[in-house]
Amino acid sequence: xxxxxxxxxxxxxxxxxxxxxxxxxxxxxxxxxxxxxxxxxxxxxxxxxxxxxxxxxxxxxxxxxxxxxxxxxxxxxxxxxxxxxxxxxxxxxx
Amino acid sequence: xxxxxxxxxxxxxxxxxxxxxxxxxxxxxxxxxxxxxxxxxxxxxxxxxxxxxxxxxxxxxxxxxxxxxxxxxxxxxxxxxxxxxxxxxxxxxxxxxxxxxxxxxxxxxxxxxxxxxxxxxxxxxxxxxxxxxxxxxxxxxxxxxxxxxxxxxxxxxxxxxxxxxxxxxxxxxxxxxxxxxxxxxxxxxxxxxxxxxxxxxxxxxxxxx
Numbered sequence: 001x002x003x004x005x006x007x008x009x010x011x012x013x014x015x016x017x018x019x020x021x022x023x024x025x026x027x028x029x030x031x032x033x034x035x036x037x038x039x040x041x042x043x044x045x046x047x048x049x050x051x052x053x054x055x056x057x058x059x060x061x062x063x064x065x066x067x068x069x070x071x072x073x074x075x076x077x078x079x080x081x082x083x084x085x086x087x088x089x090x091x092x093x094x
Numbered sequence: 095x096x097x098x099x100x101x102x103x104x105x106x107x108x109x110x111x112x113x114x115x116x117x118x119x120x121x122x123x124x125x126x127x128x129x130x131x132x133x134x135x136x137x138x139x140x141x142x143x144x145x146x147x148x149x150x151x152x153x154x155x156x157x158x159x160x161x162x163x164x165x166x167x168x169x170x171x172x173x174x175x176x177x178x179x180x181x182x183x184x185x186x187x188x189x190x191x192x193x194x195x196x197x198x199x200x201x202x203x204x205x206x207x208x209x210x211x212x213x214x215x216x217x218x219x220x221x222x223x224x225x226x227x228x229x230x231x232x233x234x235x236x237x238x239x240x241x242x243x244x245x246x247x248x249x250x251x252x253x254x255x256x257x258x259x260x261x262x263x264x265x266x267x268x269x270x271x272x273x274x275x276x277x278x279x280x281x282x283x284x285x286x287x288x289x290x291x292x293x294x295x296x297x298x299x300x301x302x303x
Contacts (some may be wrong), residue, residue, distance in 0.1 A: 008285060018156055023121040027256040028150045029106050030118065036110045043226070044185035054155065054224040056217060062120075062159045065109045070160035082131050091101060 014068035025050045036061055099189040102133060109156050120155035123225045125182035126237075128161060131172035133258050151182045156166055168214040171242045177217050179253070179266070180237030184263035188286040196236060197285040197300065199266045201273055202246040211247045214273055215240045221272045228268075232261050256285040256300060266303040 011019070015029040020048055024030065027047070067076070106118040132145040149165070152158055168177070171272060178186035187193065203209040218238045221227045234251040251269045253262060258301050270281045283301035 017109075017112075017114060017116045018119070018154075018160060021117050021119040021152060021154075021156070022178070024106070024118050025121075028209055031105055032108065033110050036226075051123045052121065053123065053226055054120070055226060056220050056224065059155060059220045059224055060156075062155055063107065063111055063163070065154045065165045066159045067113075068160060069164045070152065070157050074164060078150060079167065081132070081149045083132060 009072065011072050012068055014066065015071060016070070017071065018066070022052055024052075027052060111217050116156075119157070122155065122158070122223050124155045124223075124224055125151060126158075127180055127182045128165075128177040128185075129176075129180065129186050129279060131174075131176035131178070133172045143298075146178075146186070155223075158219075160217065162219075168215045168240055168242060168247065169212050170207060173242055173244050175242045177215065177240040178237060179222055179239075181235075184236055186237055186239065186252075188290050189224045192254070193236060193252065193286055194255050195256065195285075195287075196252060197262075197283055198239075198250040198252045198289075199262075199269050199280070199281050199283050199303075200248055200250040200282050201270075201275065204246045206247060209247060211240075214249060217274075218251070218269075219271070223249075226259075226268070227272065229264050232265065234258075234261060236283050255288075256283070262301060263303055266301065270303055 027039060027044060030038075037058060039052065039058045043055060047053070052060045108118055108120075109116045120279065128149045128151075130147055130149050131148070134145060135278070139207070140146070152161065153185055168185060181184045184190055184192045199277045203214070218240070222238050223237075234253040234255065236254055239248075239250040239252065241248040241250075251265070253265065256262070265279055266283060270279070275281065281297040281303050283303075284299055288298070
């Protein structure tokens with residue numbers, strides 16, 4: 001096995017895939033692996049070019065499938081916009 | 095490695111097929127922005143506008159989960175924090191031109207320890223990005239908001255208008271289900287104008303479901 005790079009300035013394979021993957025235009029293009037349910041077809045009976053609705057159960061399936069950060073700047077962004085969580089936890093108790 | 099290639103499906107690869115080499119993602123009907131309001135620091139003036147920041151915008155299901163899986167959950171936030179998930183290009187404020195004639199369905203969860211707030215906020219966002227709260231032609235949903243306060247959590251659903259009662263009531267009923275509320279719980283709708291005038295969110299409700 002190759003040891004995964006831990007250099008934070010290099011996007012992980014998952015991040016790279018997230019950035020470079022194309023947006024589906026037709027849900028029928030995809031055959032999902034066994035055990036993964038397709039979106040409720042009734043929701044998309046009138047769907048046009050890439051405008052889809054997704055039910056909660058379909059969306060929840062992704063929770064464990066994409067767990068990587070959305071981009072390499074994420075930690076800095078969270079720190080700037082939200083702050084240090086340990087800080088906010090201590091405020092919560094005060 | 096030929097054995098891996100041979101077992102790889104020939105069609106588009108989703109994140110379910112390959113978490114590290116997927117080549118398609120699931121588009122959302124709208125582009126969304128997640129905003130956060132930091133609690134003011136003591137003595138800070140005009141804190142609210144100053145502390146409201148857009149964290150990220152995204153337009154796919156996969157990106158949404160990248161955000162949710164790597165961001166503080168509501169139960170971890172300090173009092174006076176807010177999350178706002180709005181359609182991109184709309185500031186999550188009454189003052190935004192696109193919110194001027196709008197309103198919101200809102201519910202306060204007063205038993206902070208008992209309420210599964212992380213799950214309810216997640217479900218609220220999934221209903222928004224999955225576009226399952228309104229009908230295609232309604233075009234009412236602007237965003238959803240979570241307020242963490244000393245005595246309660248509040249989740250709101252902001253709408254573009256406050257006039258079309260039948261449509262808004264349908265939306266309110268759906269949202270009530272999303273929040274897991276029972277028949278006896280009351281979800282209230284107020285126009286932003288009324289909320290602004292009263293200075294609080296205690297204005298007389300226009301609608302209830």
